[in-house]
Structure formats: C-alpha cells, structure tokens
Amino acid sequence: MRRVSVDIGGTFTDCSLVWDDAYVEAKALTTHQNLALGFNASLKIAYEQLGLSLEEVMREVDSVRYATTLGTNALIERRGPRVGLLVTAGFEAMVPLSRGRGYGEGLPDRLRRDLPMAQRPEPLVPVQMIVGIRERVAETGEILMPVDAEDVRARVRELVDNGVQAFVVSLVNAVVQPEHELLIEEIIRDEFPEHLLGSAPIILSHQVGGRKGEYARTSSAIIDAFLHNAMYHGLSTLELNLRDNGYQKPMLVIHNSGGMAQLNSTDALQTIHSGPVAGINASEHLAAETDLGNVVCTDMGGTSFDIGLVVKGGVKFYDFNPVIGRWLVNIPMVHLVTLGAGGGSVARYDRLRRTVVVGPESAGSDPGPACYNRGGRNPTVTDSDLVLGYLLADRYAGGTIPLNERRALRALEKEVGEPMSVDAVEAAKLIREKVDNDMANGIAQELRVRGYEPRHFTLLAYGGNGALHACGIANVLGVTRVMVPPFSAIFSAIGAGNMDQLHFHERSLYLSLYDSNTRALFDDFPRFNALVEELEAKGREDLLRQGVPADAIRHRLELDMRYGNQLAQTAVVSAKNRLESADDLMEVLTTFSKDYGRRYGEGSQAPEAGIRVNTLRVATYSSMSTLKFKGVLPEEADLAAAPAPSSSRDCQFVGQSAPLTTAFYDLADLSFGAVIEAPAIVISPSTTYLVEPGWRLRIGRYGAALFVKV
Incomplete structure (x- = not known):
C-alpha cells in the first residue's frame, strides 16, 4: 500500500505518507492564501524522511486523499456568488422566516436565550433574489398544478436582471416527485446557455438532500450553491497541482458523511468539517482493532477541539x-x-465576570501565538504551556518553529496577569485550568445528553495538543484511562487514509414497524425491500461512474428509529439489507431496543408507544486496504521500567503551589512497553506527552501510548 492523505487545519497542514510497511507523518503551517503550498511543504517533509523524490511518490502512490477546510473558510468569510432561489409560489418567505428559529441556530446556549439581542445571520440569498414559481405537487407525488414554462422564463429573467450567479431550485415535495425541478433546470439551460451566463451552477434541492423538510432541504441547496465556486476552483487547483507534479489518478475528497469520493462526485456541502470526521473514522477503526470498547474521540489542534463518539x-x-x-x-x-x-x-x-476566558478566537498560523515570534501579541494556550515549562523552545514542531518565551511572558503579564494581579506563571496556570475545564465540560455534556457516563468511555486524545492536555481533561471528567493513538498529531490525516469510497442515499417515510394500537408488526416486506433496492441502485451508479468494479460494491442499511413520537432518534445498522420474515424484523427491533436501553437505562424502552422508522438510509461503499494497528498497545507482560531521562527541569502544574522536578524523555529513546512515572514529559517531533502527577504512561508503537490513573 502506497498512499498520501492530507488534512488541512486552521493552523497546520498534516500529511500521512504510507509507503509499503513505512508510515511517515509530517506537519507544515497552513498557507491560507494557497492551500497547495502547505500541502506541498508537508508532503516534502514526509517523502524526504524516506529518501524519496516527489516524482517517485506521485508516480507510484495508489491514491491521494484530501480533507479540506476550503468550504468552511468560504462560508465564514462569505466568499460566494450571488445566489438566486426559485421556490413554489407562496413559499417565498420560507427561507427568511427560517422556521422562526433562525436567530439562534449555530449560536451557544447563552446567546440563543438572549432574545432581546437576537440577530438573524446575514442571509446568503437576499429577499429580492427569491422568486415564486406557479406549480404544486402533493405529498404523495401527484402533480396538482403543472409548471408554466413562460412563468419560469419570466422569473429567471428577473433573477438574471438582478445579477444572479448561481441558481437554486427548491420546490415543495420535490423529494417525492422531482419532475418539476428537473424541468425548471432544463428551461434555465435553454433560456440562458453557458455561453451567455458563463458557468452559473444550477443546484436542485432533491439532488442535495433526500429527506422531507422544506426549509432544511432548501438551506442545504443554498449553501451548496454558495460554496460551489470556491470548492470547484480551489479543489481543481489542488488537483492541477498534483497533475503538474506527475500524479495522474483522480484526487479523492473526504466527505463529512464518513466516506470519500472523486472530485466529480463531490458536492461542496459534503466537504464541510471533513477533517474532524476523518479523525472519528480513524478512531472507529482503531477501537475495533484494539478492542477499546466505547470511545470518546477528542481532537485538540491549534484552532479547535472536536468531540465525537464511537x-x-x-x-x-x-x-x-x-x-x-x-x-x-x-x-x-x-x-x-x-x-x-x-x-x-x-x-x-473578562472584566464583567472577573475571570479568564479562553477562545473561541484563535491566533491561527499567521501571526500565531505570541511565542511564535511572528507578530502575535495575544496570549494563547501554547504560550501558557511554554511558560509552565512543558515545551522546549528549540524542539517545538521538530525544531521547525523556534519559540520565544520572553514574548509569551510579556503577553501573559499584560493581557491576563496585570488585570488579575498575578504573575505570568499564575496567569498561565489559570489559562490551562480554564481550557481543560472547558474541554472536559464539553465532553461531559455531549455524553450525558446521549445517555452515557464518561467513566464508561476511554478518552482518545489526538491532534497536535491532545497528549499535552489529556491528563488535565481526564482529571476533570473522572476518566481513568486515556489512549493517545498512533501518529496522534496527524490522526485525522490517518483517518483520511483509511476511508472507503462511500455515498449515502436516503428516503424520508412514515413506516410503523410496530403499531401499538392494533398490536401488529409490519409485514409489507416487498414494499420495504423495493425502497431499499431503489436507494442501492443510486449508490451503485455513483461508484460505477467512478470506476469501481461492480463486484467490489457493498451496501449497508441504516434505519432512523424512534418510539412513537419521541424526539430521541437512533440510527440503527441492520444486520441484513432485506427483510424477508418476522424474524428479520424482530432482529432489527431487538437491536434498537438494546441500544436504547444502554443509552437511556434498561427499562426505559417504550414499545407501547409504537416503533417507527422516519428515514431509510443506504450506505454504498467499496472497501479499501487499511492501516493495521493491532498490537500497538503493550500488554502487562510487555511493561518495563523506562531508561534514565535525557534531562530534567522544574515545571509548574495546576493544583501545585511549588514547581516539581520533571523528567524529560525523547520518544525515540523509549522502547515498546516502557513505563513513565509522573511528573514527566515525552517529546516527539510532532507532539508532547505530559504525564501529570497521579498518572502513569505506557509507551506503545508508532507513538501510541496509554495514560493510566495511579
């Protein structure tokens, strides 16, 4: 297996290069003005470690996978075309009203509750760019009013006169009967061919989302249209960069659905948050190979902290x-x-609360933290870690980014120390305590709202700062076991390298598997199987178009299930893709019941309310070879005392009034199974492992390690 996978974050671009049995990791600063530059820089660091040339790598790798923040950045910066929206006449206010809840969506709870100060986001589609089309389709798919072609032409001309650069067509019940949306696309292309309007994309809502819910489906199509140009031109530039360097295969793009596809089969909307999703995928793969059980995935990078569940x-x-x-x-x-x-x-x-606040603003990679010596003046978490003694100024990021402790001290004193009447070291402790508490509280909330307790989970800590803050987070949570995965600093890039080519297709429906009124089980299996087969056919066409052999295509059936009209909804993976008998149905119901009981407590199941399916979803995929991580953690028989540390110095810890003498180790000097006693720090070119008082660290393979509470 020879494979390149890249994950671009807000601060660093991570690269994983797999070359036969060699696994190489590399990081370079993200170049926001041209993402290809950061990609090239990180790839160069990787292949030079193996003594390879760029031409050799590009000629012989089997695939290049790319997780990007391109769409995320474009949405934040509002870099997009002027979008025109065509809706069913009478529904022109659907998007501006946004179900009456648009003022709060995407905001933290405290701002969502602040109704007097509530402000809706600046619309992606101005009101004057929304037009109504005379047509109507019933919820059954029956055409009640056919499309008037002249009416469509008049509305399209109106949008063109207003400067439209991208069209979105979103009609009522289009997911049931898409005929009218397809007809409108045909009319637009006939009225304004490409040589008149240029490459103005036409996005049909039923092709973006397959579920009912007019507002959410329309929003999906609008965002897809808004990001289309940025995604298309940005990723095309990256693909051309590969072509210029001799790579001739299609570039694969990571999707936020947990799979990947070629660029020509990728919607802009599918690239949002693709990097963190790749990390969750890698966590799922690792948990299965190492039998970790329940895992909470935590990715602490330079800009954000991402939480997922496996x-x-x-x-x-x-x-x-x-x-x-x-x-x-x-x-x-x-x-x-x-x-x-x-x-x-x-x-x-924070002068109002008289305390320290961390985030959400980030110094990014340019200018970066104050200690980067690139012009940043605000104190950051990295500045705090440096002042507390955890980072070596000449060893950070493998020595590629020399740190300036004097600038970190000045920033901490001015922005936090002086207002709180403490010195820089105490300010650094307050910052570290605050950020660790914020991350732990986010994890606890995420677990408990889904019916889980943190103590029943293994904390998986990755990202460039994951191993540095793992013990602090676990102390707050009460977790006693933390795993740092292999290649933790680039773990999301590893996940991109392990993904399958995959597409989701889904169908909204109201399907009662158990009717509590009649006490009858669902038995129309031919109808159910026909719906599944229809979704499988769509997925099969997607992969065949990308050159995947027919015999390599697989399908997975998932059902969104709930008891009666409860809001608690669970995605259940069915063991079988077809229901042929009452026994098959009972197997699905049993799986749903067991999961519900594990999450909300045994006995909380409510079959007396009925059991229904709201959505059928088929994942169509083609499995590819994956990295092998079985045996990366030491067993009890493998444990041995660590060698003498390479050095030691005093470090400051939260909860300790005096500094503690802390041993420093190089990861390269530690053998498999070495046990590190606290307090200690293990340094690698890409991350730092901090063993806080009360913890012990066991060293595994490929940089994997296990923190155990003493």
Missing part, C-alpha cells in the same frame, strides 16, 4: 439536521461537536 455495538451517530455555520441543513453528517479551544486559542481577561 460506541461498541454498531450504533452510528449522525446529525440528522446538522447546523452548518448559522443554517440548518439535512444532509447525513457524522455527529461532531466543535469547541473553540486549541493551542492557538486566545486568552483574555
């Missing part, structure tokens, strides 16, 4: 209606929670 037993966590930016959408997306807490998160004194 639960043993085949339960998939998706956001059914995720919020992207400030807008509700309805694409299936791996569940993810992002906090503004990373190494570059800016700390400041």
Whole structure:
C-alpha cells in the first residue's frame, strides 16, 4: 500500500505518507492564501524522511486523499456568488422566516436565550433574489398544478436582471416527485446557455438532500450553491497541482458523511468539517482493532477541539439536521461537536465576570501565538504551556518553529496577569485550568445528553495538543484511562487514509414497524425491500461512474428509529439489507431496543408507544486496504521500567503551589512497553506527552501510548 492523505487545519497542514510497511507523518503551517503550498511543504517533509523524490511518490502512490477546510473558510468569510432561489409560489418567505428559529441556530446556549439581542445571520440569498414559481405537487407525488414554462422564463429573467450567479431550485415535495425541478433546470439551460451566463451552477434541492423538510432541504441547496465556486476552483487547483507534479489518478475528497469520493462526485456541502470526521473514522477503526470498547474521540489542534463518539455495538451517530455555520441543513453528517479551544486559542481577561476566558478566537498560523515570534501579541494556550515549562523552545514542531518565551511572558503579564494581579506563571496556570475545564465540560455534556457516563468511555486524545492536555481533561471528567493513538498529531490525516469510497442515499417515510394500537408488526416486506433496492441502485451508479468494479460494491442499511413520537432518534445498522420474515424484523427491533436501553437505562424502552422508522438510509461503499494497528498497545507482560531521562527541569502544574522536578524523555529513546512515572514529559517531533502527577504512561508503537490513573 502506497498512499498520501492530507488534512488541512486552521493552523497546520498534516500529511500521512504510507509507503509499503513505512508510515511517515509530517506537519507544515497552513498557507491560507494557497492551500497547495502547505500541502506541498508537508508532503516534502514526509517523502524526504524516506529518501524519496516527489516524482517517485506521485508516480507510484495508489491514491491521494484530501480533507479540506476550503468550504468552511468560504462560508465564514462569505466568499460566494450571488445566489438566486426559485421556490413554489407562496413559499417565498420560507427561507427568511427560517422556521422562526433562525436567530439562534449555530449560536451557544447563552446567546440563543438572549432574545432581546437576537440577530438573524446575514442571509446568503437576499429577499429580492427569491422568486415564486406557479406549480404544486402533493405529498404523495401527484402533480396538482403543472409548471408554466413562460412563468419560469419570466422569473429567471428577473433573477438574471438582478445579477444572479448561481441558481437554486427548491420546490415543495420535490423529494417525492422531482419532475418539476428537473424541468425548471432544463428551461434555465435553454433560456440562458453557458455561453451567455458563463458557468452559473444550477443546484436542485432533491439532488442535495433526500429527506422531507422544506426549509432544511432548501438551506442545504443554498449553501451548496454558495460554496460551489470556491470548492470547484480551489479543489481543481489542488488537483492541477498534483497533475503538474506527475500524479495522474483522480484526487479523492473526504466527505463529512464518513466516506470519500472523486472530485466529480463531490458536492461542496459534503466537504464541510471533513477533517474532524476523518479523525472519528480513524478512531472507529482503531477501537475495533484494539478492542477499546466505547470511545470518546477528542481532537485538540491549534484552532479547535472536536468531540465525537464511537460506541461498541454498531450504533452510528449522525446529525440528522446538522447546523452548518448559522443554517440548518439535512444532509447525513457524522455527529461532531466543535469547541473553540486549541493551542492557538486566545486568552483574555473578562472584566464583567472577573475571570479568564479562553477562545473561541484563535491566533491561527499567521501571526500565531505570541511565542511564535511572528507578530502575535495575544496570549494563547501554547504560550501558557511554554511558560509552565512543558515545551522546549528549540524542539517545538521538530525544531521547525523556534519559540520565544520572553514574548509569551510579556503577553501573559499584560493581557491576563496585570488585570488579575498575578504573575505570568499564575496567569498561565489559570489559562490551562480554564481550557481543560472547558474541554472536559464539553465532553461531559455531549455524553450525558446521549445517555452515557464518561467513566464508561476511554478518552482518545489526538491532534497536535491532545497528549499535552489529556491528563488535565481526564482529571476533570473522572476518566481513568486515556489512549493517545498512533501518529496522534496527524490522526485525522490517518483517518483520511483509511476511508472507503462511500455515498449515502436516503428516503424520508412514515413506516410503523410496530403499531401499538392494533398490536401488529409490519409485514409489507416487498414494499420495504423495493425502497431499499431503489436507494442501492443510486449508490451503485455513483461508484460505477467512478470506476469501481461492480463486484467490489457493498451496501449497508441504516434505519432512523424512534418510539412513537419521541424526539430521541437512533440510527440503527441492520444486520441484513432485506427483510424477508418476522424474524428479520424482530432482529432489527431487538437491536434498537438494546441500544436504547444502554443509552437511556434498561427499562426505559417504550414499545407501547409504537416503533417507527422516519428515514431509510443506504450506505454504498467499496472497501479499501487499511492501516493495521493491532498490537500497538503493550500488554502487562510487555511493561518495563523506562531508561534514565535525557534531562530534567522544574515545571509548574495546576493544583501545585511549588514547581516539581520533571523528567524529560525523547520518544525515540523509549522502547515498546516502557513505563513513565509522573511528573514527566515525552517529546516527539510532532507532539508532547505530559504525564501529570497521579498518572502513569505506557509507551506503545508508532507513538501510541496509554495514560493510566495511579
């Protein structure tokens, strides 16, 4: 296996190069003005470690996978075309009203509750760019009023006169009967061919989202249209960069659904948050190979802290209606929670509450933390870690970024120390305590709202700062076991390298598997199987178009299930793709019941309310070879005392009034199974492992390690 996978973050661009049995990691600063430059820099660091040339790598790798923040950045910066929206006449106010809840979506709870100060986001589609089309389709798919072609032409001309650069067509009940949306696309192309309007994309809502819910489906299509040009031109530039360097195969793009596809089969909306989702995918793979059980995935990078869940037993966590930016959408997306807490998160004194606040603002890679010596003046989490003694100024990021402790001290004293009447060291302790508490509280909330207790999970800490803050987070949570995965600093890039080519297709429906009124089980299996087969056919066409052999295509059936009209909804993976008998149905119901009991307590199941399916979802995929991580953690028989440390010095710790003499080790000097006693620090070129008092560290392979509470 020879493979390149890259994950671009807000601060660093991470690269994983797999060359036969050699696994290489590399990091370079993200170049926001041209993402290809950061990609090239990180790839160069990787292949030079193996003594290879760029031409050799590009000629012989089997694939290049890319997780990007391109769409995320474009949405934040509002870099997009002027979008025109065509809706069913009478529904022109649907998007501006946004179900009456648009003022709060995408905001933290405290701002969502502040109704007097509530402000809706600046619309992606201005009101004057929304037009109504005379047509109507019933919820059954029956055409009640056919499309008037002349009416469509008049409305399209109106949008063109207003400067439209991208069209979105979103009609009522289009997911049931898409005929009218397809007809309108045909009329637009006939009225204004490409040589007149240029490459103005036409986005049809039923092709973006397959579920009912007019507002969320329309929002999905609008965001897809808004990001289309940035994604298309940005990723095309990256693909051309590969072509210029001799790579001739299609570039693969990571999707937030947990899979990947070629660029020509990727919607802009699918690239949002693709990097963190790749990390969750890698966590799922690692948990299965090492039998970790339930895992909470935590990715602490330079800009953000991402939380995901991997639960043993085949339960998939998706956001059914995720919020992207400030807008509700309805694409299936791996569940993810992002906090503004990373190494570059800016700390400041909150004069109202008289305390320190960390994030969500980030110093990014340019200018970066004050200690980067690139012009940054605000104190960050990285500045605090440096002042507390955990980072060596000449060894950070493998020595590629020399740190300036004097600038870190000055920033801490001015922005936090002086307002709080403490010195720089105490200010650094307050910042570290605050950010660790924020991350731990985010994890606890995410677990408990889903019916889980933190103590039943293994904390998986990765990202450039994951191993540095793992013990502090676990202390707050009460977790006694923390694993640092192999290649933790680039673990999301590893996940991109392990992904399958995959597409999701789904169908909204009201399907009662158990009717509590009649006490009857669902038995119309031919109808159910026909729906599944229809979704499988769509997925099969996607992969065949990308050159995947027919015999390599597989399908996975998932059902969004709930008891009666409860809001608690669970995605259940069915063991079989077809239901042929009552026994098959009971197997699905049993899986749902067991998972519900594990999450909300045994006995909380409510079959007396009925059991229904709201959505059928088929994942169509082609499995590819994956990295092998079995045996990366030492067993009890492998444990041995660590060698003498390479050096030691005093470090400051939260909860300790005096500094503690702390041993420093080089990861390269530690053998498999070495046990490190606290307090200690293990340094690698890409991350730092901090063993806080009360913990012990066991060294594994490929940089994997296990923190155990003493």
